[in-house]
Amino acid sequence: MPQFLDTTDPDFAARFDALLGAKREDAPDVDETVAAIIADVRARGDAAVLELTAKFDRLELTPETLAFSPEEIEAECARVSPEDRAALELAAQRIRAYHVRQMPEDQSWTDPDGATLGWRWTPVSAAGLYVPGGLASYPSSVLMNAIPAQVAGVKRLVICAPTPDGVCNPLVLLAARLAGVDTVYRIGGAQAIAALAYGTATIAPVDKITGPGNAFVAAAKRRVFGKVGIDMIAGPSEILVIADRNNDPDWIAVDLLSQAEHDESAQSLLITDDAAFGRAVAAAVEKRLETLERRVIAGASWRDYGAVIIVRDLAEAAALSDRIAPEHLELCVDDPDGLSRMVTHAGAIFLGQWTPEAIGDYIGGPNHVLPTARSARFSSGLSVMDFLKRTTLARMTPEALRAIGPAAERLAISESLEAHGLSVRARLERLNEGTE
Amino acid sequence: MPQFLDTTDPDFAARFDALLGAKREDAPDVDETVAAIIADVRARGDAAVLELTAKFDRLELTPETLAFSPEEIEAECARVSPEDRAALELAAQRIRAYHVRQMPEDQSWTDPDGATLGWRWTPVSAAGLYVPGGLASYPSSVLMNAIPAQVAGVKRLVICAPTPDGVCNPLVLLAARLAGVDTVYRIGGAQAIAALAYGTATIAPVDKITGPGNAFVAAAKRRVFGKVGIDMIAGPSEILVIADRNNDPDWIAVDLLSQAEHDESAQSLLITDDAAFGRAVAAAVEKRLETLERRVIAGASWRDYGAVIIVRDLAEAAALSDRIAPEHLELCVDDPDGLSRMVTHAGAIFLGQWTPEAIGDYIGGPNHVLPTARSARFSSGLSVMDFLKRTTLARMTPEALRAIGPAAERLAISESLEAHGLSVRARLERLNEGTE
Incomplete structure (x- = not known):
């Protein structure tokens, strides 16, 4: 059985911190x-x-x-x-x-000073997968x-x-x-x-x-x-399911197992506002584990890193989810869009009980290469952007340089970078001579 | 004096490779x-x-x-x-x-199968500079x-x-x-x-x-x-100026020195289709170095890593530029926009002789944190995107799951990930019972 946590327990904060901090990966030093x-x-x-x-x-x-x-x-x-x-x-x-x-x-x-600005995206020339x-x-x-x-x-x-x-x-x-x-x-x-x-x-x-x-x-x-x-260095896979009582416990159980079966270090978490439902899901997981092909792997993951967390309400669930910053987040609730808007940090969100995470692994359309180990706080899944880079563009006219050049020169001098200032000054002097 | 290279020299390829491969940074192992x-x-x-x-x-x-x-x-x-x-x-x-x-x-x-898809951008919560x-x-x-x-x-x-x-x-x-x-x-x-x-x-x-x-x-x-x-781990600064003969050699000289003065490991390169102009720029650099405040640093950078490269025409210049993938690229030519379109790999491009690179360091608008050491081949300067992350969103209806779920299940089975398949199968069975 996995851990059961309840936000009303006096030791909840410490147990939740321990869950977040659990070191799941033990990569050999190669x-x-x-x-x-x-x-x-x-x-x-x-x-x-x-x-x-x-x-x-x-x-x-x-x-x-x-x-x-x-x-x-x-x-x-x-x-x-x-x-x-x-x-x-x-x-x-x-x-x-x-x-x-x-x-x-x-x-x-082109801005009001006459400076033309912009950027251009170009692909990397060659990629290896x-x-x-x-x-x-x-x-x-x-x-x-x-x-x-x-x-x-x-x-x-x-x-x-x-x-x-x-x-x-x-x-x-x-x-x-x-x-x-x-x-x-x-x-x-x-x-x-x-x-x-x-x-x-x-x-x-x-x-x-x-x-x-x-x-x-x-x-x-x-x-x-x-x-x-x-790209990123991916860690073991993770799923967080937030589900209310209006779900089939078996559906949620197989959703949790679909991450657990990847790897003994995977982590499957359930947050629910109904303790009885949480117990029912845990029981459904045990039942599925009896016959699952990868039951040894999935069972170890669920036993060692799985957890069922009971919350007072869904707002509390959203706040905990942001602390977890899950790779995959399933929202099996009546208003998944509304709950989704309360969440800031997640690699991918699966909305509603008809969207099992496995749809996203294969066929939904979004990428399945996603940030693990709480890195959804600061990074995103793989995308077209990973194979593009941006070149910024700037073009001054003599008028634009006259308008903004002196400020650049002053800042260069304040940073003791004389040649930076001179590169502007030389041009401004030509303009001041009135020959351009 | 810096190196002079000419693409018509028999040993050009080897010398250009050596220039690209020069190890400029000697970071201590700390x-x-x-x-x-x-x-x-x-x-x-x-x-x-x-x-x-x-x-x-x-x-x-x-x-x-x-x-x-x-x-x-x-x-x-x-x-x-x-x-x-x-x-x-x-x-x-x-x-x-x-x-x-x-x-x-x-x-x-929402796609024709009834799947609602998308993504949402959110900022990182806290950043340290x-x-x-x-x-x-x-x-x-x-x-x-x-x-x-x-x-x-x-x-x-x-x-x-x-x-x-x-x-x-x-x-x-x-x-x-x-x-x-x-x-x-x-x-x-x-x-x-x-x-x-x-x-x-x-x-x-x-x-x-x-x-x-x-x-x-x-x-x-x-x-x-x-x-x-x-963000990136930045190396020493670099500039490549591509200039034709219709430039004041002194302007190009101070532009080259504005990178050289940063660091003895900085690199300033000039590509021109006019050998006499190249020599005039090199002479102008020497003259400016006589009085420049940071002449020791700038002189060392120019002497050790600077180069003037003579090309047959500007198309050749663009091709060499892409091999260099410069952090900063100045295009001081008659048609800088046209030449810019021939370039694929550069952190920032400065178009025309009225756009010294220092404008971009301070006041142009684009970011001055840019990819160094040829990494413009695969990365971009700092931007708003570095402080955002993307959460992908997917929502299936029962109809959408009926349309695309079986393919997901089949792929899961082909990858021996049974629980992935079961998470789809459990829902499809409910649909087949006709109760939804």
């Missing part, structure tokens, strides 16, 4: 190993990548077979069932339709990472997806094709991140790397950050 | 010291902050005097000359007018960091600004007041970053930390990243 791998790939390029792939993935490749050939991709995609293909195509179409709306607009205007091998090789993550890049206009989009013992997931290759990925390299680990960041004879470097990975991949992404851009 | 300081502040809070401030800044404070009092701020601001005040007010007004336009809009729409002490204590940086936060709607905005030996810059305090900063703490270094990230009895923690700093501050920001959001 930084030295990763540093050595990156140095090796920088020094020896393809040779290092091939050796490390043979060692870790038990797969002998050559520079020519580092990437899947078009024929191999075609053959793998042909293995996908028509039903799976249709589902993936619908997901790709809906994710694309959502992300297209995120494209920001360029702006340009990491896709884990084995159990966590999710075609949905391929769509969620690659489609925003494609929508942003990234010219070259490649994937690194390890295929241990040569085993690959045909749905991953189909998702890559649906999302406009140019090349899929069958390499993984820190060596793949190093190859993407620094390039090898076969693999051209990229400017941005996104996608989930194990501790080695995460450490490598941290290390190459600055040389290239990276 | 990571262990910083880790110890952060641990100390986490363990002992105010006591650690006060001791470290006494040790490094030779300043004895108490919890009551950690922050400037309103009376102290008033008294310091009164020391600012009317001319400096007017310049700072004009800068604040123009920076605000530019950044107000960056506020993104919320969106909500670091302002270095001593020579690099720039009031313009206070405006450039604090105004975007204020425009975003950040509720609590604080500054940490060390005052070694008790000396403070009244313009910094005035800038803070103009930008709506709530509190200015007179502390600095890694201890200030730790206090902002983790909080002490006197200093409430913030969610986002921005602003420049020395190696200790940069290392501390890297360490607290994840616990709080941070």
Whole structure:
């Protein structure tokens, strides 16, 4: 059973703090190993990548077979069932339709002083997406990472997806094709991140790397950050469900389990204003756990990090939610829109009892790469913006410079930056000579 | 004299690569010291902050005097000359007018399946801005960091600004007041970053930390990243000027020197299609260096990292510029807008000979916190967006779930995530019973 907390308990504040502060992730320190791998790939390029792939993935490749050939991709995609293909195509179409709306607009205007100002958005030239091998090789993550890049206009989009013992997931290759990925390299680990960041004879470097990975991949992404851009380093998944008594306890139970089944370190929380309903949900979770395929993982997560929190009213629920800043927030209440407006910090909100979080994982449209570990206080899910950058633009006329230049010169002098001031002064003097 | 390169030289490619690859920054490894300081502040809070401030800044404070009092701020601001005040007010007004336009809009729409989708932007609740002490204590940086936060709607905005030996810059305090900063703490270094990230009895923690700093501050920001959001870790400043022969060589010379005077590691580059003009600019730089206040710094930067690159035509200049991905790009040519459209990677572009880069440092309106070290390939300058985060929203109706739910369930099963599928299945079964 998970913890039960009640905001009317005298020790609630301390127990809630402990829940928030619980360290769920125990990432091994692989930084030295990763540093050595990156140095090796920088020094020896393809040779290092091939050796490390043979060692870790038990797969002998050559520079020519580092990437899947078009024929191999075609053959793998042909293995996908028509039903799976249709589902993936619908997901790709809906994710694309959502992300297209995120494209920001360029702006340009001329102010009363005659200065023309604005900005322009441009895509990164090349992006690399990491896709884990084995159990966590999710075609949905391929769509969620690659489609925003494609929508942003990234010219070259490649994937690194390890295929241990040569085993690959045909749905991953189909998702890559649906999302406009140019090349899929069958390499993984820190060596793949190093190859993407620094390039090898076969693999051209990229400017941005996104996608989930194990501790080695995460450490490598941290290390190459600055040389290239990276997305967030995601922690274990989380869900907070706020539900009143007008819900089927079993629906809420499976919603909680849908995060718990990801990882023993995942966290599923329920806040309700009805203690009896809270107990009913906990009982429904236990019942589902009897038969769930991933019951060992989901059970450990629910037992160690799950909690049911009883509140006096929904306003209290919203306030607690903001302290949790959940990755996923389900609002299963009569007026989910109203409750949603009381919440400030959440990665994604799922409104009403007909919107299970899993809809957002696959097919709703919004991105499923979301801020974990309370980082929704200051960061957002993956979006088209992650593959764009903004160049600011400014153009002065002689009149504009005459109007605002003297203030710039004065501020430069106050900061003891003489040449800054002189760059304005030289031009103002020409204007004062009256020759312009 | 700086390097001269010519794209028609047989060794141009190698020399240009060497120029791009030059390691300009030699940051000392202070990571262990910083880790110890952060641990100390986490363990002992105010006591650690006060001791470290006494040790490094030779300043004895108490919890009551950690922050400037309103009376102290008033008294310091009164020391600012009317001319400096007017310049700072004009800068604040123009920076605000530019950044107000960056506020993104919320969106909500209902798609043909009946799913209501969208997103909402909200500000981070609290932000902390670091302002270095001593020579690099720039009031313009206070405006450039604090105004975007204020425009975003950040509720609590604080500054940490060390005052070694008790000396403070009244313009910094005035800038803070103009930008709506709530509190200015007179502390600095890694201890200030730790206090902002983790909080002490006197200093409430913030969610986002921005602003420049020395190696200790940069290392501390890297360490607290994840616990709080941070802005970029900025490297030494850079400028690339692309100029044709129709420019006054002295104007271009002072523009180049306005970056060179920041730091011996700064880099000033000129690309021109006229070799004689390039030599004239280099001569003008030497002449200005004879009298410039910061001639030792600016001269070292120009000699060690400066370069004049002769190109065949401006298209070649644009292509080289994209390989450099400069922080600041000045286009002093007849058609700067046309040339600007040939450029993809730059932090800020200054169009035409009447727009010296220093205008952008102080008063143009765009932000002067910009991506350095080629990171304009994948990142943008500071903006209102850095103080906002996006929550995605999704609401299904029973009809929408009936339309797209089965595809979600199928994808969940293909990823072996049974509970994800069950959370959709449980609801679809209710619909199939026909009771909804």
